[in-house]
Amino acid sequence: MLTIDNLHVSIEGKAILNGINLNVRAGEVHAIMGPNGSGKSTLSAAIAGNESYDVVKGDILFKGENIIELAPEERAHKGIFLSFQYPIEIPGITVTNFIKTSINSNLKARGESDMPANKMLKKIREKAALLEIDSKFLSRSLNEGFSGGEKKRNEIFQMAMLEPSLSILDETDSGLDIDALKIVANGVNKLKNKSNAIIVITHYQRLLDYIIPDYVHVLHEGKIVKSGGKELAHELEEKGYDWIK
Amino acid sequence: MQLTEKLISSFLAFELDIDIHSDIHNIRTNAIKKFEELGFPNKKLENWKYTSLNRIIKEDYTVFSKKKNVIDFKKVKDYFIDNIETHKLIFVDGFFDPFLSQTSHDGLDICIMSAALSKPKYAKIIEKYFNKSANLEDSLTCLNTAFSKEGAYVHIPKNTVLEKPIEIIHFATGNEAALMLQPRNLVVVEQGAEVEIIESHQSLTVNPIFTNSVTEIFAEKNANIDYYKIQNDVVTSSLVDNTYISQKRNSDVKVHTFSFGGKLTRNNLNFFQKDSSINSTMNGVTIIDYDQLVDHHTLVHHANPNCESHQDYKGIYSGKSTGVFNGKIIVDKIAQKTNAFQQNNNILLDNKSTINSKPQLEIFADDVKCSHGCTIGQLDQDALFYLRARGIPKKEAKALLTYAFANNVLESVKIPELKIRVKNIIAKKLGVSLGFDL
């Protein structure tokens, strides 16, 4: 589904990623771990197409198509979802209004007509229940005044609504207490199926107890220095990041 | 005779009396022409909508005192800041008083305008700075320029950090039945230099005094200036203070205005940011009573990127007093990343007091943070009750709350002795004997 080939990315002239290679197939869960500053969030931003990040070299292929030149919304239309580490606040826009606009934009890009209101409503209900979100939450301004946990839950709620082929969860566990973490992980697991894929970016192994990865990659100084199965995460937790340096 | 006509007709006599340097003569001549054209400002002008000079200019002022008057230091000792060494520039009825002053030429110049305007050694600086930031379209500024002769001249050379503050006091003896004064000050602070200046105007009798002052301040690269204006004159004196500040890169200028006295006080405080990374600060506390009027007009012109300005004006009004705040922030198209903040908070203590506030923003750049806030209210009744329930009498409790309201502006005063002095004036003004050392 996703093939990253020798990806080099820099910000304002400073090299952050120095040749990333990664292959993610449908039905797989990949975890990307690494110490602070290793380039984890840069990788997610580059896949999503944030224009503040310069792709200096390399390619990103999604479903066989090179997406390097695509705008962020075009990538989203193709089924790439990024759960933000720091979700953005948009005052005055309700969660419902935002998700409606998002879904209909995606449908339109695919040449389909808007989702009928009753269908949308049903889906919102269903997905809100999945993430134990009550309806009051849906009428609040997007991320404004949300607690850390609420913001993350809202991200996964949007993921559930948009049903992307590839979801990148950037530090989704940060700011969550254990109960919220379980709800979020449970939601993600329910959304997982044979035709989609998930990349979990995390500093700690904690989240991986709930979202079991098929592969674990360790990122250090902009390169994947080690790859392995889920046991690698436990090993890292025990030995610390110094072990891989 | 009308004051306007009197001033215009006195101009020739005025120049006959002094050394005429040709360049300065041209500046003065143009200025008097402009004043003749514009006259005194009236309420029809947007900038004078809330303040009328009519009751001030109707007096028959002597437009320049002919006689030098001498005053005894003992009589005026209280008007100097206690327990602190300062450079002193003292003027009496518009004339320099060498006995009360302490000038300095020790690697810098802290002296008088009359010398600077006439002696060749100052010619270069005068040519570069004199009347260069003053508004040539403002009638009162022009009037001052026309009669510019005496005042403070301060030139601090590169990287000089002045240890002692400069104290400038303009006394009026009241030997004239009514006197108009037009002090003209020039402050040039070169690259990396630092200076603190304290300015006040003090009349010694109740004879009407009308001071129309112009101060030009130039802060070169990395210069630091703290300018304190202590306005605590008797209630028969009026002051129009026109201050123009021109700043270069990385300079930091703060003007603190404490307005407690006077009949009518109008402050026109103008900041021009001539380069990037500049900081400009305007603080003010106004506490007035009776039929006093204090009018603050501020202008900050952000003409370059990455600059900041902060304004914080507090006003407390009793009796039939009137407060005016008109703050204008202009952000030019190229002044991206400007941070401009403006606060004006007011408390009305009596039902005859008035406040007119007009905080304005004119913004032409998009990547900026600009905000202003204005509040008008009363002292918090719950807080007042709380203090009284703890045994503090009403008057003292009110004074404490008033003090607390103005406190953050007072805290910006860096000279401890000056802070004590201002606190004492406030205590006296509020009729309490509190130290306010909270």
Place this chain on the structure above:
Amino acid sequence: MAYTEEELKKELETQEYEYGFVTEIDADTFSKGLSEDVVRAISKRKEEPNWMTEWRLEAYRSWKKMKEPEWSNVKYIKPDFQEISYYSAPKSKDKYESLDEVDPELLKTFEKLGISVNEQKKLAGVAVDIVVDSVSVATTFRETLSKKGIIFCSISEAIREYPDLVKKYIGSVIPRKDNFYSALNSAVFSDGSFCYIPKGVRCPMELSTYFRINQAGTGQFERTLVIADEGSYVSYLEGCTAPSRDENQLHAAVVELIALDNAEIKYSTVQNWYPGNKNGKGGVYNFVTKRGICHTNSKISWTQVETGSAVTWKYPSCILKGDNSIGEFYSIAVTNNYQQADTGTKMIHIGKNTKSTIISKGISAGKSQNSYRGLVQVNPRAENARNFSQCDSLLMGNKCGAHTFPYIEVKNNTAMVEHEASTSKIGEDQIFYCNQRGIDTEKAIALIVNGFSKEVLNNLPMEFAVEAQKLLEISLEGSVG
């Protein structure tokens, strides 16, 4: 506040909007120019009584002595008042007895405007008076309203049918000599809406007026008078459109509201006059005087969404004369390309315990200039007056300007006045977040702008709010990049 199912559904609905068409209708138009004779001719054409003719003439004579105001922050080529035709009516009969008599072309216009003139469409629940160019052409739901004693008709008809009410109130809130344009309007207004809600009556539906300038070379000078008698309530909507034309058209309206004791008037405007083209050519000059007077315990609430006009000059105001009266002003002003808006409000606190709220949202894009100008005045006897004002500006791009000129004058020490203003821009991170969710940049901006304007949009009646949102989006088209 949690959503009800209905609200959620409404929010999920969408609609389209487009107005730039000219309707081909024969019009009866006066030749250009203004004189006492023209004023008399207008009055005669409207079959007005003598007192009205004299009232107009006096206004005309005052106007002749007045100068056009210059103080606002707008620049424009002053209209040549002798180059305007002061009367243009769709040619047909003078009066319409029923909708069947209305010109079919005109009905098509209304359809394009989305106005239900068809009384069958009762679902809409809005009674409409429609003013094309200068003349009221149709008023709907009259019968339903008259059962409750509500008078809703054109002002010309009111002058003939209810002279006592008109005589008592016209010019009582905005005197003829109030300003240059109110004087001009008083002299030449050719129609407008009149509304009277009797004592204790709650008007069962939204009353609405649609204004349209259709004819080229005409000015529109309508006059609206709304009287809410003691204890009554009315919600009044006004919508404005004009076709795209190269020349500047003048619109100088006067709206007077009277809220008697315990009455409440809610007045909403969606103003979408032609703003001129991308290069600033053409567009309507919108110079409007709107003011309401509040008697004891009454309330007037102005809500406006201003997206159109080349130049807007408008300050809907409240005179809070009665004790405990309330004034509100909610405004969104959007300017794009070369548009200029100088708008705000005046809240004059005279009575005791009076309250006012001002929420103003200005959005500037393109090369436009957007100014808020407001006055909060607390008079010496206005004990316990309260005001809260908030003025926020959003700038898009670096060629526009956003300005705030609040005037606060307080002469009573029991007053509490609070004013806040801020200026911001749309964050790149906000746009990226929307992009990542598949929303393109233009749509993302519309979304963020809608969020910015929410507090004001919330004050519009539901069916208008949706239209207004769409309008914001259309107005800002092409403002990105």
